[in-house]
Amino acid sequence: MTKRYLTSNQGTTVIDDQHSLTVGERGPILLADTVYFEKTAQFDREKVPERVFHAKGAGAFGYFVPYKSFDFLTQAKFLQNPEKATPVFTRFSVAGGSAGGADTVRDVRGFAVKFYTEEGNYDLICNHVPVFPLRDPLQFADFVHAVKPDPVTNARGGPIAASRFWDFMSLRPESMNFLIYLFSDIGTVKSYRTIQGFGVNTYKWINLHGEEWYVRYCWEPCAGVEYIDSKTATQLAGTDPDVASRDLFDTIAAGESVEFEMRIQTIKVEFECDQQFDILDPTLIWPENLFPLIPVGRMVLNKNPENYFAEVEQSAFSPAAIVPGIDFSNDRVLQGRIFPYGDTQRYRIGTNYLELPVNMPRSHVDNKMQDGFMQIKCNADIANYLPNTLNGGMPAWAPEKGKPSQEYVSGSVGRQEIPGDNYYQPGYRYRSMSGLEKKHLVSNIIESLSLAYEPIQRRMIGHFMRTDSELGNRIAQGLNLNI
Ligand code: HEM
Missing domain, CATH: 4.10.91.20 (Cytochrome C Oxidase; Chain J)
Structure with a gap:
């Protein structure tokens, strides 16, 4: 040496x-x-500030290859050529816990993928639960406050933490579908290699002819789906709190790759109003019998980060990072996600966070934005403005590809609630579960809800009853509540 x-x-x-x-x-x-x-x-x-949500995570590099050309659905270049691999970085995370938390605790897992495409970065930010507890992003900060530690004692367990969580949920019945997923064994995992990922929100794909489809994403783990029960999760949280992060790293270090299949559900935009439910509602799934899953391609993760802080902690994903051929729908939660990710990253990492290697687009970046803390780019152009003649008017506006999408929107300005059914899908899901799955769900809910104050328990029983009377009765019985 x-x-x-x-x-x-x-x-x-x-x-x-x-x-x-x-x-x-x-x-x-x-x-x-x-x-x-x-x-x-x-x-x-x-230390830099930890992420306000999804603070604990693990990541890996790799690539994505589509199975065939999807030019009939989208003009996005990384979905055109089955011979061409696009590099990716993927970060898995625990949503509610702080940076030092345990990997196995009952929680939503994040599944964020950055595609370094030839047209710029495309970030697809998913969760391992297919639905969200809210219909309006204005409630997100309240939701995060309710699941994070008690502001007085900073404690995450015990009656106060449980009461705060169930208090909020009991006043937001649109969270019922989310709760039935979270309190089933899906809520406890020990490996990121065996979780699914769901885009939750509805996106749009647009092809070169200007035809538009609504799209929901799903990642299917090639190693199969696997969850653990509450007892194993609690045990592992004490003995091996970083089990999922280690498992990802060790698997790749041993020369094995970690693979997921991208699947989508899709429907032409003009058929939105013909559906029996609001397909832009993130508290609801699109049933697979009505919207079959279409396999799109394979993601292979095969390279560990060389340094956790530089590449995982400083990685920055944003729903605003889209490429031509992919667009936002008017799903209100998705609309509300476009701004805050970049906003928090400018604060959490710094103004020029996109110049860090893990975040830097692999395509050419050229504009007149400049300076700020830790600027790495060295601008040697005197015409640092547009329009200019001193630099031949460069950079010029990029030509629009294909037929532009047209959307006409009208309505009165106001703060309006989105109506929706809160109980049908979770009730249906409960009734489709096996006896063992129902047993675990009921005992997991009782384990947590039994710690909350009684008026909150009673309010939740009302929601469980409306979801499914058997479910409501079993929980009430477990809590010794006379309904
Ligand atoms: C009201 C809606 C939402 C808001 C305002 C919001 C906001 C945020 C913010 C501010 C962060 C921290 C980002 C950072 O520090 O880099 C974050 C992280 C994250 N969010 Fe959301 N979020 C919302 C909904 C969702 C939904 C619906 C999903 C899943 C589809 C999701 C998945 C994630 C994931 C996976 C991360 C971690 C990304 C990473 O690994 O760095 N969020 N969110």
Whole structure:
């Protein structure tokens, strides 16, 4: 191995970085101890704010290949050629826990994929539960506050935490579908290799002829779907809190790849109003018998990050990162997600977070945005504005590809609730479960709800009754509540 010498961050050699510069053996440290001050100042700033949600995660690099050309549905270039692989970075996460939390606790898992396409970054940010508990993004901060630790004691367990969680949910009955998923064994996992991923929101795909489809995404793990029960999850949280993160890293380090199939459900935009339910409602799934899953391609994760902080912690995904051929629907939650991710990343990581290698598009970036903290790009162009003649008017506006999509929207401005059925889908799902699945669901709910205050328990029983009377009765019985 070649011998390397220690240097400061300024590149000068350091003779000793273990003993402070003092006056005599017992005297004070000198202000001239540049080695101590640089090392400590850097250390003081080592932490950046953790993500406000999905703080604990693990990630891997790899690639995605479509099975065939999907040009009949979308003009997105990375979905055109089965011979062409697009590099990806994927981050799996635990939603409610903080950065030091355990991987197996009952929670939603995040599944965020960054495609470094030739047309710029495309971020597809999914969860492992197919539905969301809300219909309006204005309620998201309240939801996150309710699932995060109690602001007074900072505790996550016990009666106060349980009461806060169930208090919020009992006042948002649109969360019932979400709760039935979360409190089944789906809510506890020990491996990111065996979870599904769901786009939850409805997106649009647009082909070169301007034809538009609504699309819902699903990632299917090629290793099969696997969950664990509540007892195993609790045990692992104590003995091996990073089990899922380690499992992902160790599998790839052992030379195996981790693979998922991308599938979509789709329907032409003009058929939206013919459906029996609101297909833009993220609290509802699109039933597979009505909207069959179409296999689209395969994602292979085969390279571990070299450094966790640089590549996983500083990775930044945003629903705003789309490419031509993919667009937002008017799903209100999706609309509400377009702004906050980039906003929090400018605060969490810094203004120029897109210049970090893990976030940097692999395609050419050219515009007049400039400067800010930690700018790496060196702009040598005197015409740092548009329009200009001093640089031949460059960069020019990109030509629009294909027929532009046209959407006419009208309505009165106001704060309006989106109506929807809160109980049919969760009730149907409960009735479709096996005896064992029902047993686990009921006991998982009782385990958590039994800690909440009684008026909240009673309010929740009302919702479970409306979901399915057998479910409601079993939970009431387990809680010793006379209904
Ligand atoms: C009201 C709607 C929502 C809002 C306002 C919202 C906001 C946020 C914010 C601010 C972050 C932190 C981002 C960062 O620090 O880099 C985040 C992370 C995340 N969100 Fe959402 N979110 C919403 C809904 C959803 C939905 C519906 C999904 C799933 C489809 C989802 C999946 C995720 C995932 C997976 C992450 C972690 C991304 C990563 O690995 O860095 N969110 N969200």
